[in-house]
Amino acid sequence: MEPAIKYRLIHQDKYTGARTGEIITPHGTFPTPMFMPVGTQASVKSIAPEELDEMGAGIILANTYHLWLQPGEDLVEQAGGLHKFMNWDKGILTDSGGFQVFSLAKHRDIKEEGVTFKDPSSGRTMFLSPEKAIQVENALGPDIMMSFDECPPYFETYDYIKKSVERTSRWAERGLKAHQNPTNQGLFGIVQGAGFKALRQQSARDLVSMDFPGYSVGGLSVGESKEEMNRVLEFTTPLLPENKPRYLMGVGTADSLIDGVIRGIDMFDCVLPTRIARNGTCMTSHGRLVVKNSQYARDFNPLDDNCDCYVCRNYTRAYIRHLIHVNETFGIRLTSYHNLYFLIHLMEDMREAIKNDQVLEFREMVFEQYGFNEENARNF
């Protein structure tokens, strides 16, 4: 059987091994490395599908947990699937709901069978298992589905993480068996193991033996340092097959994207660009810019003078600051657009740098300009 998701390598940077390629999905092919905007509730907050397309997003995320609760996967299925429901005909990836169960839900009870928890918004008692997650994802109909995994706290004991990794492997296998639509939806495995090399090896070995069409590195960007994340990536990505996509979950700062690609990652997602945008904070080539601050009240420059996005071509900091100041939602639309474009465009530049074997020079230039090389560099 032909897998639903295929990876084609185009070029690897001579010095770092960073790779550029493309991922072929049932809804089109997108170039990698790629940053994927997050549309938790079947909408990338305040942004239209046409705008995502225009900024070069070949794939977006949606969240199984949220859509399972509202509007319900059966409604989305009745609508003709997530693509049709939200008017987006390119790639969609859904997480499994595992991360949300472990981060949002209250009164959690984790058993081998699955997780019982209370939905914080409705108060209802819910049960999510590997089979249930896959059933929901099959109904939603994304191109890429994630396995239902246990996402443990990063700083736990070896024994705790080992048990969690083994359960995640058993859950991955159960998910694979439950998967009803492997020709049109590719199910990815999630490598766990926190900071323990032996456990990352064990997790990768288990999952690779199950022959998923792609793999993600999970359990990172949950509070550990950037150095720690890079250390883990360095010994984890080499454990993954070279002919399949590699996805680092929940990472959305410019430095971590670049450092992730250098360590062999192809795909990233994060709510960060749209979340900080709603607070009037922008990502620019010169670093973080809090455009709502009063210093920009009469600043008639674009958000980023190195950016050619719709927002930077048409609007000034003063105008955007005014909109945010008087609670006009169009301001947030503009900052959200710009931030998403910034990360998508950063990965576009990264692809060029890889093709030219200039990844290290590119990293140095971006880090220097953004201010990541400074002491006490701000986080995003």
Added chain:
Amino acid sequence: MEPAIKYRLIHQDKYTGARTGEIITPHGTFPTPMFMPVGTQASVKSIAPEELDEMGAGIILANTYHLWLQPGEDLVEQAGGLHKFMNWDKGILTDSGGFQVFSLAKHRDIKEEGVTFKDPSSGRTMFLSPEKAIQVENALGPDIMMSFDECPPYFETYDYIKKSVERTSRWAERGLKAHQNPTNQGLFGIVQGAGFKALRQQSARDLVSMDFPGYSVGGLSVGESKEEMNRVLEFTTPLLPENKPRYLMGVGTADSLIDGVIRGIDMFDCVLPTRIARNGTCMTSHGRLVVKNSQYARDFNPLDDNCDCYVCRNYTRAYIRHLIHVNETFGIRLTSYHNLYFLIHLMEDMREAIKNDQVLEFREMVFEQYGFNEENARNF
């Protein structure tokens, strides 16, 4: 001197006298009758300028009162004027702030010189006069400016309204003298007089003698019935010059737009379409549709099956209802877009009906389909 704003009549309906034409401004020509979207704070809520253009809005409104307070007219002037500030190169009309002073401000003190009041958001004591309003409007730089008028309550005594009308005429004259940029900005006079024919006549006579390039009918849509509004329009619009634009302020329901055009009106504005959109209410050819209601949860039809707008071509009631239900702002973007398109398109159809001398048939068809002919018809 050539006036900044010109009107060209194209055709009048044989049976009603409803007229279609075009208004020539320093920022382009737009066809009439026209509904003008309101961008109170230099943004039509949640909608981009390109979208306004796409839906056929040849002119939009902004509010002098709001922009005077925030970000301040000097900042907008420094930005290169309102068109450049908000990235809109077609027509802009600003009100004078008069209506807001009378409707929003607290602790108002009206004197012949002007109005002293407390700004409700900052608590500052402010003073607005005919000269100050014009100075602010000159700095903002719209194509059409409105005179600073007194907008009295509708149901007041003849003597009260007579004094108010006379003051409004004196204020209009002071504004005309204060106007610094008549070659690029057309200042309109506002006819007041509540429901009194003699006072409307007096107001119109005063203002017409001052030779404004356009006139509005003010003091309507403030609580009186639709029949009453139509009665006043019937004797007021014939008092206005045929070779100049006529603008009915603050009207935005489908029935009132049609009935206004039949009585000789060319331009309308109202916050209604975007305001009700934010509450999940849509205008459709079949009447008002509260899409957030649970009955639309699994309704996969467009908002309006007779509408060819971006929203109706791409999204279902079920999806929009979901977005509003889970507080995704993209839902409000969609309902706002649709409602604005609905009124702009209604006026486009009206222009066609006028050209074909079929205004009464068109009115009957729209009223019947929308439900305006029913007993206890809903207001919008």
